Structures are given as C-alpha cells and as structure tokens.
Amino acid sequence: MPYRAPIDDLLFAMRRAAGEAAFAPGGLYADLDAATAAATLEEAAKFAENALAPLDHVGDRDGVNFSVGTVTTAPGWREAYSLWVEGGWNALSAPPGHGGMGLPLLLAAACTEIWNAANISFALCPLLGQGAIEAMEIHASEALKSAYLPKMISGEWPATMNLTEPQAGSDLAHLRTRAERAGDGSYRLFGQKIFITYGEHDLSENIIHLVLARLPDAPAGTRGISLFLAPKFLPGPDGRPGARNDVRCVGIERKLGIHGSPTCTMSYGDTGGAIAFLVGRENEGLACMFAMMNNARLSVGLQGVGLAERATQTALAYARERRQGRGPSGDPAPIVEHPDVVRMLLTMKAQTAAARGICYLTAASLDRARRLEGAQAQAAQERAGLLTPLAKAYSTDIGCEVASLGIQIHGGMGFIEETGAAQLLRDARITPIYEGTNGIQAIDLVTRKLRLSKGAAVWREIDDMRDDIDAMAASNDALFVAMSRRAAAAVDAFERATDFLSATPDPRGPETLAGATPYLRLFALARGVTLLGAGALAARRAGDTAAQNRIVTARFFADNLAVAAEGLERAIIDGGDSVGAGLALLSSGGD
Amino acid sequence: MPYRAPIDDLLFAMRRAAGEAAFAPGGLYADLDAATAAATLEEAAKFAENALAPLDHVGDRDGVNFSVGTVTTAPGWREAYSLWVEGGWNALSAPPGHGGMGLPLLLAAACTEIWNAANISFALCPLLGQGAIEAMEIHASEALKSAYLPKMISGEWPATMNLTEPQAGSDLAHLRTRAERAGDGSYRLFGQKIFITYGEHDLSENIIHLVLARLPDAPAGTRGISLFLAPKFLPGPDGRPGARNDVRCVGIERKLGIHGSPTCTMSYGDTGGAIAFLVGRENEGLACMFAMMNNARLSVGLQGVGLAERATQTALAYARERRQGRGPSGDPAPIVEHPDVVRMLLTMKAQTAAARGICYLTAASLDRARRLEGAQAQAAQERAGLLTPLAKAYSTDIGCEVASLGIQIHGGMGFIEETGAAQLLRDARITPIYEGTNGIQAIDLVTRKLRLSKGAAVWREIDDMRDDIDAMAASNDALFVAMSRRAAAAVDAFERATDFLSATPDPRGPETLAGATPYLRLFALARGVTLLGAGALAARRAGDTAAQNRIVTARFFADNLAVAAEGLERAIIDGGDSVGAGLALLSSGGD
Structure with a gap:
C-alpha cells in the first residue's frame, strides 16, 4: 500500500486558503515563495514515502513491546526517527529563537498531513511534541527554555502531554496528581497518568514530560491545576542526559489501532518524587494546557485528512485493478467503471478535499493572527478559533467514514489485514476521540x-x-x-x-x-x-x-x-x- | 461486556411484523401462541447469555489456530458447539421431514438475532449451514437428503458454502473449479476456493461442503455452474464418517474481526479429486445458490441488528456509570445526562429498532409466502424479495455505524481492546461485505x-x-x-x-x-x-x-x-x- 503525497492538491489548498496574493512580494507569505513551498513539500514527500510509509504496516503488525519499564518500538523505527531529527523536520514550524525554522503554520499543516498519511503512529510522536513546544514558548521561563527547548525543537528530546487520569478524562477538574514544592524552586510529582502517547520508548536519548498536577494548597477544580516539566533523565552540567528521574512506564495498552505508537500508563514519584519544574505560574496550568491542545486539535484534524487521502488513493488503485461484472463491452470491467463504486470513490475524494480545505483555512488564519496586527489579527484569531473545532471534528469523522468506504471498495479483501485497508480504519478510529472528543x-x-x-x-x-x-x-x-x-x-x-x-x-x-x-x-x-x-x-x-x-x-x-x-x-x-x-x-x- | 437478550423488544417486533391476529387461533402462527414464542426466546436467551456470550471475547483474543491442514478453535468453543447441537437449536427452523422443528422463520429470526448478538463468530457456523440446508431441501435428490440432511439439520455435520475464488468474488461467471463425471453418478472436484467460513475446524466430527463448480462441457458464464456436495469424511455403510475425502484447508486469513471463526482457503482434488455429488441439476447451480443466499442475506441483516443491539446495551451501561463534567446540581454527572451523548444513544437505539423492524417484516413475509397460497403467497414472496436487500444492507450499515458510536461513547476506553466496544466494530465491518456487498x-x-x-x-x-x-x-x-x-x-x-x-x-x-x-x-x-x-x-x-x-x-x-x-x-x-x-x-x- 504505497503512499504518494498529492503535492499539487496540497499546494492548491494552500493557495486557496491563503489567497494567491499571499505568496507574492509584500504578501503574508512573502518569506515563502511558491517555489520554496513546493520544494519543501517535495522533500517532505520523499521522506514520508521512502522512510515513513514502509514502516507503517510493520508498526501495525509488530506493535511495541513492553518489558519492565522499557518500551521497544518496531524494527526500523529508531533509525527512521534519527533520520527525522537529522533532516530537521521536527524544527519546521517552531519559532527561530531556539533552533526552530519558523516556517508558516500553513506549510507545516501540509507537512503534518503528509507525515500522518504515511505513518500516523510515527507522526504522533512529533505531533504531541509540537503542542508542548508551543506551551513552553508561551509560558516557560527563559532558564527552562534554554535548558530544554533546543532539544525539544530539534526532536532529540521528544515531549509528551500528561493530562488524563483514570477518574479524569475530558474533565480535568478531578485531577489528583500531586505536586509538592521542594524548597529549591523545583517540585516533586506523585501520581499516575494514563493514555500517555509515547510516554516511554526507545526512539531517543531522553523524553520530556509535561504534566498537569495539583499543589497541596491549590483551589479545587480547574483553577487549581499547574503545569510541570519532568524529564526522563535530568540534564547534567554538560547538558547531556544525566540522573534518571522518578518517573516510569508501568504498562501499555492493547489498542484497536495506532499499534506502532505506545500508549503508556506513567507513574510519578514511586521512589521519593519525580523532580519537576513549573511551566508558567502556579495554578495557571489550564491556560498552558490550552496552548498545547489548540495546536494539537488542528494537527489531529490533519491526521484525519491524511488518513482519508491515503484510503482514497488505496481504494482508487484497487478499483482500477480489480475486475468484476461486465462493462459496456461485455468484458470483465474494472470496478472503477461501476457507478456505485464511483459514488463511493467520489464521496471519499470530496470529503477529503473539503476537510483539507477547512484545515488549511484554519492554519492560514493562525498565520494571519500571528503576522498581522490589531483588528485584522484579532479577526483572524477568532476565525481560527471558530474553525478549529470544525477542522478537528469534521476531518476526523470523515477520516473514519472514508477509511470505512475504503474497506468496502476492497470487498472481502478489505477485511483481510494484509491488504492494509482495515488498518486505516483502525488507526483513524482514535482521531474523533483524542484531543477532545468530537x-x-x-x-x-x-x-x-x-x-x-x-x-x-x-x-x-x-x-x-x-x-x-x-x-x-x-x-x-x-x-x-x-x-x-x-x-x-x-x-x-x-x-x-x-x-x-x-x-x-x-x-x-x-x-x-x-x-x-x-x-x-x-x-x-x-x-x-x-x-x-x-x-x-x-x-x-x-x-x-x-x-x-x-x-x-x-x-x-x-x-x-x-x-x-x-x-x-x-x-x-x-x-x-x-x-x-x-x-x-x-x-x-x-x- | 454481558449481553441480555431484549426479549420484550423482540416479541414486540414479532407482533408488529406479523400483526397481532397472526398468533391467535386461525392466524398465520396458530401453531405458535404468544406464550410458546416467549418461552422459546427465553430459553434461547439463556443459552446465548450463558454459553455463547462469555466465549465471544475469548474467540476474539485467541482467534483460531491453523497447523498442517487442521484448525483449532478457541478454548471452550468445542464444548459450546456440543451444547448447541444437544439443545436442538440448530434444527429450529428446518422443515420437519428430516428432524427439523419447522418453527416459523419469524421466530427463527429473533433467535438468529440473539445468537449473533451474543457471539457472531460462533453463530456464523450454523448461519451458513442454514442456507445449505435450504438449498438441499429444495434441490437435492431424496437419496442425498436422507444421507446428509438429518445430520446437517441437527448440526452434527455443519455445512459450508464454497463460492468465491481468487478471480471471482461477487461475480460468479468466472469460476474455474472443475467438476468431472466419475461414471458412477458421482463427480470429482478440482480447484481452490477462498474466504470459506468454517471451511475447516474442530467443532464437529464431519463438515459438509456445498461447492460451485463447472463441468467440462458446461456453457460459459453463470449458466455453466453446478452445485455439488462434498463431505470432509464420506459416510460409511453405518452412516458414520468414513474415508477422508480429497479436500483440505491450506490456510486461514488474518482478519479485521470475527477472529473466532476460521476463514479458510480450501483445496479440492490435490490427490485425485474430491468425491462429490450433484445437488439439483447440472448447470443449474446458480438457482441452488440463490436458495442458499437469500436465506443468508436476511440472516446477515440480523447479524447487523444483533451487533447494534449489543453495542447499544454496552454503551448505555457505560454512559450510566462514567462521570464527566457537571450535571445541573454541579456534581460530576454520568455522561448519560449530557445531551450530546443522549443524541448518540438515541441514534443507536432508533436505528437498531428500525433495522429490527425491517428484518422481522422480511421474515414474516417469508412465512406468509410459505404458509399462504395463490395471490397472497405471491405478494408475500415479492414483499420478502423487495425487503431482503433492505434487511441485509441497511441493518449491516447501521450495525457498523452503531458500533462506531458505541466506541465514541466510551471515549478513550473505547479504543482499548479489553473494553469490548472495539471488537463490535471490527466484527460488524464484514457484514456489509459478505453475502453480496451492500x-x-x-x-x-x-x-x-x-x-x-x-x-x-x-x-x-x-x-x-x-x-x-x-x-x-x-x-x-x-x-x-x-x-x-x-x-x-x-x-x-x-x-x-x-x-x-x-x-x-x-x-x-x-x-x-x-x-x-x-x-x-x-x-x-x-x-x-x-x-x-x-x-x-x-x-x-x-x-x-x-x-x-x-x-x-x-x-x-x-x-x-x-x-x-x-x-x-x-x-x-x-x-x-x-x-x-x-x-x-x-x-x-x-x-
């Protein structure tokens, strides 16, 4: 099941979202002429098609392995992650201050679609890191930023988001993870978090956990939540990973899909407290978390678009090959000549294109909000706010619908795992759930x-x-x-x-x-x-x-x-x- | 994830489909008063809830094992199948001539819903056998009937339907499996069939294969197809399974769902030809096959209803337990008090009830066609014909939609396999495909x-x-x-x-x-x-x-x-x- 990034469609959607004039001199994307945008997407496509897509089925079939606190990813995944970091792909949209390339979100959105179409389980790791980087940029102290952001932005130290606890899913008011002041400005964390994507793995030398927890004197409810950074390894004086922190993975989930990505239960403070540092101010963790999640919501929408695109490509290729029934000439006809199959294919194509348009419009609005000023910026920010739930929910709903139609077009073969059509539905099915249910x-x-x-x-x-x-x-x-x-x-x-x-x-x-x-x-x-x-x-x-x-x-x-x-x-x-x-x-x- | 057969709903749907008067003396179901119908469903419910439902998750998790031609089902399945046969459940709707109980199809439909809700992978075995029995009843010679039908009807010798070949899925004109006349009235089969449900297993002492094949002098296309019976073991003079026939399972599929049921590739005639007997007349196999499939289409529709019912029960129970957000009192409220969750639950309930109504109406029409005469019978037959595609396609489409909503209501837990919600979608996803795609x-x-x-x-x-x-x-x-x-x-x-x-x-x-x-x-x-x-x-x-x-x-x-x-x-x-x-x-x- 190869994947080809539909670069022309992506460039078209970008131009439509931003307006043709935006890429001209003096336009919003004056720093990004059309040729540069196309070249970037072509490089991204090469990497996704050659390095990520071939690992998608391996990750699904072999999953990840958990053994006494360590998680091993599927064969080839470590190497691919190294190439990801080396290629600079992780730094694409992060601001330039700490090593980011500062490219527009619109271009980053197109890349996010490509990564997730090629291998959603792999792409999830940087996707969540992106939200953490954003929260750090906005809320962390300069000291914390210089200690962690460069490696987070490069991808050498990928980040996780630790929100959910068994008793608190969508509703964070009931979080129980405890933070204590250590007296030296640092904190100690105690508690358990569930459903932590890439909470533990072997892709990198360190992992940075962003954790919501509650101080002893915090007000009840969501106004008493603070955000902390707790690394797996504390950086030593040389900035390299040093002492092991008191946080560990105590189990992983057996899931319907995204088998290549570990979903971990994380335990903090089993042996004295996990050393942690405050991000933003005490009891203002919710605002920090929204910074993480807003970014992630659009990205999850793009996962839906990517999976829908891949399901459509796969189904169209199959429909051109598979012969059933008779065509107008009386000979066995490829099923792409059957109107009912065409109806399914067009439903897939049309919904994918619409979801892409909505997501890219959201990304372009975010760019406008960042790059313009005054009323224009505010209007753009409001537009992004209005469109974000649409981008997330519609794209992931149709991601599932399109993947399901993809199975249907494959007939009996769609139900056989080797074909790959079924994996797309299994993988897609999480997207309407996480980062805020639809x-x-x-x-x-x-x-x-x-x-x-x-x-x-x-x-x-x-x-x-x-x-x-x-x-x-x-x-x-x-x-x-x-x-x-x-x-x-x-x-x-x-x-x-x-x-x-x-x-x-x-x-x-x-x-x-x-x-x-x-x-x-x-x-x-x-x-x-x-x-x-x-x-x-x-x-x-x-x-x-x-x-x-x-x-x-x-x-x-x-x-x-x-x-x-x-x-x-x-x-x-x-x-x-x-x-x-x-x-x-x-x-x-x-x- | 327990299952409780909704007996009141089933009886209500039966009464609505047949009309209240049908169960009164002189009515269509004069042989089946309301109390008998209720008692039968209650017994069926007990068996399904206690013997079948507990094996559903085991079958999904452990699947079936293939090794050098033999297939082993999951722990407990053999014993459950013995109880199934002993309980007489297999003989429910078969005509009385060869051991059938001859109960109305309407009652059998309610039972089929129950079996499939409890354990679709298990229920698939008798479901396909039912179609084979029907084809034999209509088309087989008396000699063939007496040799095989009693054991097929009791369930001791379950039957399979061998239609599909790699190059011929929905389109049977291109079948290549070859039948040769042996000169003694029997035939020899040569060829390979794929996607054969329960083609091989350890549930019973014998398996009866009904196989579509082509005679050497047959006309091209679907007018050159004949139906044959080829047993795994040829009955000896004592009627017991004797010599092993030249048919074997050469592999099973790794599937999205229905893991408990083996999906086999069957090879006929590798060592001289599989001994087979003609069912119906030469080159008239298509008509025989339609007899098998018509019955199976309604049954597959009932699988959709059963899975939708179970998904709805499971989601409702979860929604009453799981607390998120605040209710009108300000306390954490069960999510069943959230309007958006109620919308999902009602969508599930309403579609399940509608699909059930359509399926039961189809079954009642089939009963009328059998039990009435002349124009009334013909009108009823036409009505059943009109409603059958609706019963099959709508019920299985909503089966998938409802199972998917069931996952959504479970939130993150829905994506975790242990919960069971995901299995329902994986199992349901085959039903819009098999027995004629939707x-x-x-x-x-x-x-x-x-x-x-x-x-x-x-x-x-x-x-x-x-x-x-x-x-x-x-x-x-x-x-x-x-x-x-x-x-x-x-x-x-x-x-x-x-x-x-x-x-x-x-x-x-x-x-x-x-x-x-x-x-x-x-x-x-x-x-x-x-x-x-x-x-x-x-x-x-x-x-x-x-x-x-x-x-x-x-x-x-x-x-x-x-x-x-x-x-x-x-x-x-x-x-x-x-x-x-x-x-x-x-x-x-x-x-």
Whole structure:
C-alpha cells in the first residue's frame, strides 16, 4: 500500500486558503515563495514515502513491546526517527529563537498531513511534541527554555502531554496528581497518568514530560491545576542526559489501532518524587494546557485528512485493478467503471478535499493572527478559533467514514489485514476521540465559538461563503451556476440554524447542546461546498491541469453531500425536544 | 461486556411484523401462541447469555489456530458447539421431514438475532449451514437428503458454502473449479476456493461442503455452474464418517474481526479429486445458490441488528456509570445526562429498532409466502424479495455505524481492546461485505426488485407505509400527528425517487445504478419511520410498559434521522450526472 503525497492538491489548498496574493512580494507569505513551498513539500514527500510509509504496516503488525519499564518500538523505527531529527523536520514550524525554522503554520499543516498519511503512529510522536513546544514558548521561563527547548525543537528530546487520569478524562477538574514544592524552586510529582502517547520508548536519548498536577494548597477544580516539566533523565552540567528521574512506564495498552505508537500508563514519584519544574505560574496550568491542545486539535484534524487521502488513493488503485461484472463491452470491467463504486470513490475524494480545505483555512488564519496586527489579527484569531473545532471534528469523522468506504471498495479483501485497508480504519478510529472528543468540539463550537465577539466570527464566515457563492453565480457557466444554487441552499440552512442557536437564551442549555453535533456537520457542509466550488472555478479560470478533477469533486459534493444540509437544519431546530425526552427517559433508568 | 437478550423488544417486533391476529387461533402462527414464542426466546436467551456470550471475547483474543491442514478453535468453543447441537437449536427452523422443528422463520429470526448478538463468530457456523440446508431441501435428490440432511439439520455435520475464488468474488461467471463425471453418478472436484467460513475446524466430527463448480462441457458464464456436495469424511455403510475425502484447508486469513471463526482457503482434488455429488441439476447451480443466499442475506441483516443491539446495551451501561463534567446540581454527572451523548444513544437505539423492524417484516413475509397460497403467497414472496436487500444492507450499515458510536461513547476506553466496544466494530465491518456487498444489494433493489410485477411490490409497500401514517395522523395526539407529518415527508420523498427510478428507460443504466445506494437508504428511512411510529402508537394504545421508550425512539427517528429523506431524494434525482462525470474521469485515469 504505497503512499504518494498529492503535492499539487496540497499546494492548491494552500493557495486557496491563503489567497494567491499571499505568496507574492509584500504578501503574508512573502518569506515563502511558491517555489520554496513546493520544494519543501517535495522533500517532505520523499521522506514520508521512502522512510515513513514502509514502516507503517510493520508498526501495525509488530506493535511495541513492553518489558519492565522499557518500551521497544518496531524494527526500523529508531533509525527512521534519527533520520527525522537529522533532516530537521521536527524544527519546521517552531519559532527561530531556539533552533526552530519558523516556517508558516500553513506549510507545516501540509507537512503534518503528509507525515500522518504515511505513518500516523510515527507522526504522533512529533505531533504531541509540537503542542508542548508551543506551551513552553508561551509560558516557560527563559532558564527552562534554554535548558530544554533546543532539544525539544530539534526532536532529540521528544515531549509528551500528561493530562488524563483514570477518574479524569475530558474533565480535568478531578485531577489528583500531586505536586509538592521542594524548597529549591523545583517540585516533586506523585501520581499516575494514563493514555500517555509515547510516554516511554526507545526512539531517543531522553523524553520530556509535561504534566498537569495539583499543589497541596491549590483551589479545587480547574483553577487549581499547574503545569510541570519532568524529564526522563535530568540534564547534567554538560547538558547531556544525566540522573534518571522518578518517573516510569508501568504498562501499555492493547489498542484497536495506532499499534506502532505506545500508549503508556506513567507513574510519578514511586521512589521519593519525580523532580519537576513549573511551566508558567502556579495554578495557571489550564491556560498552558490550552496552548498545547489548540495546536494539537488542528494537527489531529490533519491526521484525519491524511488518513482519508491515503484510503482514497488505496481504494482508487484497487478499483482500477480489480475486475468484476461486465462493462459496456461485455468484458470483465474494472470496478472503477461501476457507478456505485464511483459514488463511493467520489464521496471519499470530496470529503477529503473539503476537510483539507477547512484545515488549511484554519492554519492560514493562525498565520494571519500571528503576522498581522490589531483588528485584522484579532479577526483572524477568532476565525481560527471558530474553525478549529470544525477542522478537528469534521476531518476526523470523515477520516473514519472514508477509511470505512475504503474497506468496502476492497470487498472481502478489505477485511483481510494484509491488504492494509482495515488498518486505516483502525488507526483513524482514535482521531474523533483524542484531543477532545468530537462531541466536545461541537459543544465548544456552539457554546463558545459561536458567541465570539457577539457572533461576529460566524457571521463573517457566512459572508465569506456568500462571496464564494456569488463568484459561482456570476460565472456565466451553467455548471457553476447550478453549484451556486446548491451551495446557497446549504448556507441558507446553516444561517437559519445559526440564528436559532444564537437566539437560545442559555448558551449552555440542553437545546443548544442537543444540536451541537448536527450543527458542526452542517457548518462543514456549507463551508465545504463553497470552498470546493469556488476552488474549482478558480482552477478552471487558471487553466489548472487538474481543473476537471476539481470540478467533478466540487459538483459531486454539491449534488450528493451538501444536499443533507436542510435535514441537519431540521434536526437542530426541531430535533432537540426528542433528545430532551430521551435524556429524561435514559437518565431515569429506562432503556 | 454481558449481553441480555431484549426479549420484550423482540416479541414486540414479532407482533408488529406479523400483526397481532397472526398468533391467535386461525392466524398465520396458530401453531405458535404468544406464550410458546416467549418461552422459546427465553430459553434461547439463556443459552446465548450463558454459553455463547462469555466465549465471544475469548474467540476474539485467541482467534483460531491453523497447523498442517487442521484448525483449532478457541478454548471452550468445542464444548459450546456440543451444547448447541444437544439443545436442538440448530434444527429450529428446518422443515420437519428430516428432524427439523419447522418453527416459523419469524421466530427463527429473533433467535438468529440473539445468537449473533451474543457471539457472531460462533453463530456464523450454523448461519451458513442454514442456507445449505435450504438449498438441499429444495434441490437435492431424496437419496442425498436422507444421507446428509438429518445430520446437517441437527448440526452434527455443519455445512459450508464454497463460492468465491481468487478471480471471482461477487461475480460468479468466472469460476474455474472443475467438476468431472466419475461414471458412477458421482463427480470429482478440482480447484481452490477462498474466504470459506468454517471451511475447516474442530467443532464437529464431519463438515459438509456445498461447492460451485463447472463441468467440462458446461456453457460459459453463470449458466455453466453446478452445485455439488462434498463431505470432509464420506459416510460409511453405518452412516458414520468414513474415508477422508480429497479436500483440505491450506490456510486461514488474518482478519479485521470475527477472529473466532476460521476463514479458510480450501483445496479440492490435490490427490485425485474430491468425491462429490450433484445437488439439483447440472448447470443449474446458480438457482441452488440463490436458495442458499437469500436465506443468508436476511440472516446477515440480523447479524447487523444483533451487533447494534449489543453495542447499544454496552454503551448505555457505560454512559450510566462514567462521570464527566457537571450535571445541573454541579456534581460530576454520568455522561448519560449530557445531551450530546443522549443524541448518540438515541441514534443507536432508533436505528437498531428500525433495522429490527425491517428484518422481522422480511421474515414474516417469508412465512406468509410459505404458509399462504395463490395471490397472497405471491405478494408475500415479492414483499420478502423487495425487503431482503433492505434487511441485509441497511441493518449491516447501521450495525457498523452503531458500533462506531458505541466506541465514541466510551471515549478513550473505547479504543482499548479489553473494553469490548472495539471488537463490535471490527466484527460488524464484514457484514456489509459478505453475502453480496451492500452495493450489490442496492443494485438488486433498483434493477430487479423495484420492477417486480411491474413495480406492484414497491407500490404496495408505499401503501402500507401510508396506512401507518394515516393511523398516526388520526390519533388525536399532537405527538403522533407531528410524527405523521415527518413520516409523510419521508414517504413522499421515497415515492418521488421511486417514480424517478421506475421511469428511467434502462433499468440497468448508469442513472439507476448511481442512485442505488441512496435509494436503499431512503427506503429504509421511510420504512423505519413508519414502522417505529405506528409501533409506538400501538404500544401506547395497548398500555405497553415500554410505550414511553418506544415513543421516544420513534420520535427521535422522525425528528433527527428521517429528516435526511429529502436530501437523499435530491442525490438520487440530481446527483447521478456528477457520478457519471466522475466515472468518465476516474476510469480514464484521472485522479
């Protein structure tokens, strides 16, 4: 199951997300001309295709091995990680201060898609490290930064995020891991963390744990959480890994997928306390954690896009090879000539393209928020905030749907592990769960993001969609005029649903919460159909060689997927009462 | 992960499918009064809950072992199979002639749901045997029947279905397995079959293979296929297993799910030819095979229902236990009090109930076709034919969707194999593929079933749905009147889509085929919303203790799921062109 990074599609999505002018002199990405962007993606593609993708199946089949506190990764993984660090890939998007290359997040997003398509289990290690680096950049002291950030940024010392405990999953108010002041400015940690991705492994000489814990005098709830850094090995005076810290892996999980990556239970302070250093201020760990998670949410969305892309490539290749039934000539025809198979392939292609568009738009907004100033920066930050739950939840939902369709196209072969189609679904299935379940994303969207600046963010987004619709309607091309009508119907439905949810008196009331998930999907359909339609029109005008492909994809999305919009609107506006009745029944013991 | 057979729900679905009067004296099931039906299900439930369900996880974890031609099942499976045969469960629905109990298919359907919910890998063995028994009953000679049927019906000699070959999956025209006349009325088989479920195992003293093969002088294509019976051991003069036949298992598959059941590659005739006997007439094997498969399609649909039921039970139990976030009182609340979780649980419940209703209606129609005569029997046969693709495809599609939601409700725990939620998705994922992929079901629906008696079957079904709508509309109950409007909108959309597809000039043309899958889903939504709504109304009128539950489920289906109907109608009527454009692009090498 080879993987080829679809570089043209990625560059196209980047240009669409940022606007063509952004890459010109004086534009947002004046530091990144189109040729440099393409060259970077081509190098990334080479590394992903040649070094990472071949290890994907090995990692799935062999998994990782746990034995008395040590974790051994699958054959070839250590070597690949060394090449990763040497190639400088880890430092891509980190700020220049401590060795980062400071490339735009938009380019980093495209690379993240590539790594995760090639080998999500491998890519998870740097993905989580990225969030830790971001939190350190914002919140850590200069001393802590100089001691740790250069190695974290290079990837020599990958970082982990230690949030979850058995009694506290999505809800961090109930964390029990204890931090004590040691008197010398450092702290000692005691407690157990679960589901720690790459909590222990043999890929690197050291591992840096970022850990949420509670001080003895901390207020209850989430306002009493602090963030600490606890290395596996404490750096000696020469900066090299020295004394072993009091933190160890006490077990790993047997999981549905991402077998190549260890999911660890970590124990802190079994023999006196794990030496740790405060990141940010005491009891302000939650803000630090959000810095980690916001970055990670977009990255997890990109995992969904990457897996969807790979599933689509794999299914299309199979559909061209496998012959079943008869074609128009009466001879056995490749199944890519069967309309029902084409429907599945187009569903995969269209959803992948829409999710990619949404994720890249989020990344470009984050770049704008960083690089612009004043009201422009604030608007961009709000847009990124609004789009992040969409990027995370829609992309990972369709990641699973697309991987499942990929199995279906393979028929019986899809159920056989050697084919690789099944692994993509098993791997994808975690993405709607971690970094905030997709339900939590939807709730974040309707309760917080919808009310950013009194709703200005969502209304600006609707205006932007209307601009895309107007462009299609004004095209004088019957195909695009028809697409503009479908897109308008979807955006109208989204606007009515937005009106409805904005008007509910209690922004956290059951009516709002019951409609959260269909609202997020409706938003994605409206945003997807406008992005793809306007993109296809631009491609046709530019004489893009892939224009026909983009038109087919956009048209399929409009005529077959976006048509679900009004049904979702009904579920949001009229469906909440039945959810309320169900809640009353089920929570009182009825079944 | 215990399983409790929801006996009240099953009895309710049986009564709704057959009509209350059917169980009264003089009714269709006069031989089966309500008390007997309930007692049978209770016994079946006991066996499934105590003997089968506990082996489900063991089978998944340990799988089956292959070594030089022999296959060993997981610990405890042999003993359970002996109990299965001793309990007489295998003989439930077989006709009385050769030891069958001749119970109605409707009751057998409820039992099939129970077995598969408890342990699908185990239940697969008798499930496939059932189809073989049916084919033998209809097509085999009396001599063959008396030699094999009693042991096949008792389950002592379970049967397999040998259709697939590497080059011929869904398309049997290209079968190459060779049959030669031996001159004594018997035949010799040569060739290889793949994906043979329970092709070899240690559960029983003998295995009976039904094999599709081609005679040397057979016409090309599907008109040249014959069906043969080839036992693993040839019965000796005493009727006991005697000489070993020339058929062996040469390998098993490593699969995504159903690990407890062996999926075998079978080799026939490596040392002179496997002795085989003709079932039916030469070159008429396809008709015999349809007899096997029709039965199996409904049964696979019931696998979907069973897995969906189990996933729902498991998720509901977890949602009542797991606490996250705060409830109205400010204390940690079980997640069953979160509206977004309730939306998922109701989606699971409602789809499971709808799929069950459709499957049981199919089974009841088959009973009517068998037990009535003349036009009534023919109409019932056509109805069963119309509903079978729906029963198979909708139930297995939602089986996967519901199992996936079950994982989501478990959060991170859902991804951990020990929890059991992930196994349900892995097991369910084969059901949309085998016994005719769901795409093939949809194509069968739109190309053949839609035109049964010039469309009379589908229009009778629409009339039946309208009767349900009228009952709700006439209820003088605002809730049901509102439900009748939603149901009418769904049925109207289905009717328009039916008009559209019935009017296409070429019943196998690309327009029809492109709309097949959304049409099947639309049919299921229309049939589901009317079945659930009318059922809930009947439950309320009867003062059923579960009436409130059924109303909540029906209402949720109407307000949140059936609202997708018009979007599907649009995809069917307007979406085909974009599929055609995609076919042209993808089959010419574009990507």
